[in-house]
Amino acid sequence: MSVFLVAFRYKNKPNISDLVAKSLPYDCFVLKSQEDIPALIREIKRKKPQFVLGMGQSRRGKLIRIERAAKNVLIKKGKIIRKGNEVLSSTLKLKRIKNTRISYNAGTYLCNYVYYKLLSAFPKHPRICFLHISKTIPFKKARTIVQNIITTIFK
Numbered sequence: 001m002s003v004f005l006v007a008f009r010y011k012n013k014p015n016i017s018d019l020v021a022k023s024l025p026y027d028c029f030v031l032k033s034q035e036d037i038p039a040l041i042r043e044i045k046r047k048k049p050q051f052v053l054g055m056g057q058s059r060r061g062k063l064i065r066i067e068r069a070a071k072n073v074l075i076k077k078g079k080i081i082r083k084g085n086e087v088l089s090s091t092l093k094l095k096r097i098k099n100t101r102i103s104y105n106a107g108t109y110l111c112n113y114v115y116y117k118l119l120s121a122f123p124k125h126p127r128i129c130f131l132h133i134s135k136t137i138p139f140k141k142a143r144t145i146v147q148n149i150i151t152t153i154f155k
Contacts, residue, residue: 001154004049004126006031006040006114008056016133017055020143024150034113041121051092051154052118054130055146056111061134064145065103066094066153070115070130075108080116088119091127097152099145106130129153 005028007021012032021028027047029040044052058065069089072080096102106112115130122128131149133142 001051002047002049003027003051003053003150003154004029004044004047006052006054006118008032008110015057016135016137016139016142017057017131019139020133020146021055023143024147026150031110031114034110037114037117040114041117044118044122044126049126051150052122052126052128053146053150053154054111054115054118054128056114056130056132058132058134060136061132062137063099063101064134064137064142064149065132066096066100066149067106067111067115067130067132068094068102068104070106070112070119071108072116073108074113080113081120084116084120088116088123090119090129091124092129092153094129094153097145097149099141100149103132106132127154
């Protein structure tokens with residue numbers, strides 16, 4: 001099983017998604033801004049993974065959110081893709097796993113933007129999913145949950 005992780009680093013400071021991604025034994029791409037997305041898409045095409053797992057940080061919560069869909073909206077900027085579908089859904093069969101919940105709202109900022117761009121660039125393969133990890137979850141617990149998600153969803 002080949003898994004490719006995507007995480008964020010905001011203003012050159014690591015966050016929980018960055019720390020978890022780098023601690024796992026998979027290829028990883030860390031985004032610093034929207035301008036990195038074309039390079040991310042090229043890297044996914046080059047690596048040809050079976051699965052892509054995007055991860056972002058959320059402000060609060062006790063559970064990791066497994067995002068079911070991305071909306072074609074970016075706060076204050078309108079549509080991500082002018083004539084794109086309103087919503088794109090993960091091609092994976094997502095189910096609730098211990099310490100997670102299924103979410104249908106990836107937000108309207110960078111996480112949703114990246115998820116939408118990935119789902120539109122790769123409508124069937126690789127299969128894509130996105131997680132929001134609360135910054136209030138301790139690192140070791142978050143890492144364990146994410147590894148469990150990978151082994152459960154990416155079968």
